Amino acid sequence: MLWEKIGQRHCLFFHSFTGCDTTSAFFSKGKKSAWEAWNAYVEVTEAFNNFMNHPYMTVTVNCKQFQLLERFTVIIYNKTSNLDSVNEARRELFSQKNRPMEKNPPTQEALLLHTLRAVYQAGIWATSDQCEQKPPTPEGFGWTLESATKTWRPVWSNLPVALRPAANWSSVAAKAPRAEDDAHARRRSGSAPNYAAANVNSLSEK
Numbered sequence: 413m414l415w416e417k418i419g420q421r422h423c424l425f426f427h428s429f430t431g432c433d434t435t436s437a438f439f440s441k442g443k444k445s446a447w448e449a450w451n452a453y454v455e456v457t458e459a460f461n462n463f464m465n466h467p468y469m470t471v472t473v474n475c476k477q478f479q480l481l482e483r484f485t486v487i488i489y490n491k492t493s494n495l496d497s498v499n500e501a502r503r504e505l506f507s508q509k510n511r512p513m514e515k516n517p518p519t520q521e522a523l524l525l526h527t528l529r530a531v532y533q534a535g536i537w538a539t540s541d542q543c544e545q546k547p548p549t550p551e552g553f554g555w556t557l558e559s560a561t562k563t564w565r566p567v568w569s570n571l572p573v574a575l576r577p578a579a580n581w582s583s584v585a586a587k588a589p590r591a592e593d594d595a596h597a598r599r600r601s602g603s604a605p606n607y608a609a610a611n612v613n614s615l616s617e618k
Contacts, residue, residue: 422460424537426450428530429460429481435529436566439514441488449487456484467535468548471527473520481527482520489517498523522569529554529566 430446431437438446450456459480463469471478479496486493486501495501498517505516518526532553539545551557555564 421464421538422457425460425463425530425534428534428537429527432533434533436526438485438488438518445488449484449491452491453484453487456480459484463531463534464538467538468531468553471524471531473524478524478527482523485517485523519569519571521571525554525567525569527554528552 426446428435430441430443459477462477469477473479482498483496485498486495490501490505493501493504495504497520499520502513502516502519505511506513517523532547532550532555536545536547539547550564554567556567557563558565
């Protein structure tokens with residue numbers, strides 16, 4: 413199937429979506445993993461073609477093209493999965509295989525922003541044969557303009573920042589004195605009544 417894909421326009425979006433000079437790649441997943449996923453899920457070619465034939469098209473989580481890419485991303489990370497949602501795939505892989513979070517698929521929110529950046533880059537390639545290209549502003553395509561430096565930076569996610577991992581909380585808890593330890597210290601110093609001893613004495617008197 414390799415010879416059927418090389419030279420086709422949809423390969424440009426495949427390259428943009430799986431990582432190029434201006435778009436990020438999926439962590440620990442190179443072109444080989446993505447190519448194998450494409451061979452296993454040829455239906456995603458429809459989305460690749462649509463993005464190349466309609467440069468800078470609008471993408472939402474509910475549009476068919478994004479849903480095809482979402483399923484494609486799941487297969488990149490787990491070729492045996494029957495899931496369509498990257499969020500569900502993240503939960504399944506983490507709970508069943510206990511893999512580090514960074515080796516799981518991105519969230520749906522992060523994948524949408526990544527797709528928008530891929531759409532923008534593919535749109536530039538798709539219109540490169542025009543005498544005068546007039547691409548839209550990158551704002552709204554997974555990029556934001558830093559007002560201080562006047563440079564564009566990628567928007568990785570709009571979701572709230574998660575709490576620190578449980579491992580960090582345990583280290584913080586280890587540093588903080590426990591209530592039981594504090595009570596024992598006061599008893600040894602005589603600064604607090606020893607209720608346990610008082611109860612024993614009251615029982616022995618009876």
